[in-house]
Amino acid sequence: MRIERKMRWFNPSLGFDRALTWGAALLLCAASAHAEGTPIPHGTMELIARNQWIAAGHTLDLGLRFQLEKGWHIYWVNPGDSGEPPRVKWQLPAGLTAGSMEWPTPRRLESSSIVDYGYEDAVLLIVPMHAEAGLAAQPPARLGAEVRVLVCSHEMCIPGKAQLSLALPVKSQPPAPNARTIDARNLDARNPDARNPDARNPDARSIDLFTAARKALPRPAPGNWKFSVADANGSLVLSANLGRRVMQAIFFPLAESQIENAAPQNVQPVTAGFRLTLRKSDRLLKPLERLKGVLVLSASQSYLIDVPLSKPGAARSKKAPALESSRYDP
Amino acid sequence: MKRSTLYPILAIVLALCAAPSLLSAAKVGAAAPDFTGTASNGKTIRLSDYRGKYVVLEWHNNGCPFVGKQYNSGNMQRLQKQWTSQGVVWFTILSSAPGKQGYATAGEENDYMAKMQAAPPAALLDPAGDIGHLYDAKTSPQMVVINPQGVVIYDGAIDDKPTTDLNDVPGATNYVSLALQQAMSGKPVETPTTRPYGCSVKYADATH
Numbered sequence: 001m002r003i004e005r006k007m008r009w010f011n012p013s014l015g016f017d018r019a020l021t022w023g024a025a026l027l028l029c030a031a032s033a034h035a036e037g038t039p040i041p042h043g044t045m046e047l048i049a050r051n052q053w054i055a056a057g058h059t060l061d062l063g064l065r066f067q068l069e070k071g072w073h074i075y076w077v078n079p080g081d082s083g084e085p086p087r088v089k090w091q092l093p094a095g096l097t098a099g100s101m102e103w104p105t106p107r108r109l110e111s112s113s114i115v116d117y118g119y120e121d122a123v124l125l126i127v128p129m130h131a132e133a134g135l136a137a138q139p140p141a142r143l144g145a146e147v148r149v150l151v152c153s154h155e156m157c158i159p160g161k162a163q164l165s166l167a168l169p170v171k172s173q174p175p176a177p178n179a180r181t182i183d184a185r186n187l188d189a190r191n192p193d194a195r196n197p198d199a200r201n202p203d204a205r206s207i208d209l210f211t212a213a214r215k216a217l218p219r220p221a222p223g224n225w226k227f228s229v230a231d232a233n234g235s236l237v238l239s240a241n242l243g244r245r246v247m248q249a250i251f252f253p254l255a256e257s258q259i260e261n262a263a264p265q266n267v268q269p270v271t272a273g274f275r276l277t278l279r280k281s282d283r284l285l286k287p288l289e290r291l292k293g294v295l296v297l298s299a300s301q302s303y304l305i306d307v308p309l310s311k312p313g314a315a316r317s318k319k320a321p322a323l324e325s326s327r328y329d330p
Numbered sequence: 331m332k333r334s335t336l337y338p339i340l341a342i343v344l345a346l347c348a349a350p351s352l353l354s355a356a357k358v359g360a361a362a363p364d365f366t367g368t369a370s371n372g373k374t375i376r377l378s379d380y381r382g383k384y385v386v387l388e389w390h391n392n393g394c395p396f397v398g399k400q401y402n403s404g405n406m407q408r409l410q411k412q413w414t415s416q417g418v419v420w421f422t423i424l425s426s427a428p429g430k431q432g433y434a435t436a437g438e439e440n441d442y443m444a445k446m447q448a449a450p451p452a453a454l455l456d457p458a459g460d461i462g463h464l465y466d467a468k469t470s471p472q473m474v475v476i477n478p479q480g481v482v483i484y485d486g487a488i489d490d491k492p493t494t495d496l497n498d499v500p501g502a503t504n505y506v507s508l509a510l511q512q513a514m515s516g517k518p519v520e521t522p523t524t525r526p527y528g529c530s531v532k533y534a535d536a537t538h
Contacts, residue, residue, distance in 0.1 A: 159495075283486065
């Protein structure tokens, strides 16, 4: 099938994913001494914090870290053709509010006739917590998360539920950049974990995890990149001018039912960018106004794009010629 | 299997492999593709025999937690009773391949329906996935509603809460009931298609 060839660079047998797998494996090794995690179906999860304390008036990064057995996955914010993204109900001390979850770039998960979007191996979903400026200093406060997560293989899905918590003090000074995370189970000095060097100093691990997770988040597309989307015969053609020829591109729609997830995505490299043809969803009830999602160009390059659809007829007047321009040709 | 029955299957399989772009068969507003299937009660069911009635198709997999949400809450059985009592024909379709989750023999499916007090007029056993592919069924519980003229008037999710949580059943807008209510009162179906959430249909492994 054509799609398999197009998506080969996402294949686990090749470089990018191999690197990710090694990375995940190394992180797993590093973490194993310290973190047992809370069991979920075919995996574990934990609630971790990037900072040692909650600083009044600042944002604190919390993370839901999932580690999954081989062959099992969880879902992106848009799960694709099946599945369901993880959901969290926060139990937070007064003065702390949860921001939106930040979703790392997902993978295409193909099975029989469908394509889902999600994560295998391990993933950290970051949730920024905003602490009110007037928050009074206090001893460790409990931050709780009730998480519902659907864990699936290609053969079956199992819903999981976990209640996680973390205790962090509130301080008036800003968070130290290399702050140490206090895990609820390490608050008690008699905890045997406290003698474990990893447990005594879990911050390095947490910070590495957050740094890696932030790197895996799609970034806003550079301002000088130009995109347009034309609606043509049941397809959406995304034209991109990045100032260089681009051989590979793959698009993950943020909204459900914009494109046929399982349809091949055809990349046509052009002088200053590429054209990507996506099959429009059969389930669109209204004409599509914007194409919004994550564009992946390589293992380390993924971008958030939000492109209005060109009005019929006006599509070729201004943007299309720029795409053909050799101005950026090396 | 006799040669005479093998050829049509072979033809379908070849057609599916050769022309995946032509696969969006069951389009809302278009004629519902006809099929013949064997029910768990041993009867042979032909869709076109039910012309003149509303027909609901329900893709089923008893191991899927999204399906479990509907059956363990009693919602699916309630819908089946509510609508069949008003003359609607309801077919539960099992397109899981042998050995895969949701596959059931006739006896197993009859036991399941008795245990769950499910009341579809028939549960169609579709282990080869023919009916599933004909309707491009992607998930369980994907739902299709066909009007008395044999036209697909709804294809998609069962409701607007794409979760496995039983607590989400009471507050959900049920798209099947909405489509049937609106069509029966002569109104256009407001939401004729949605993303059919759930578990992927466990078809036999693709040979291509």
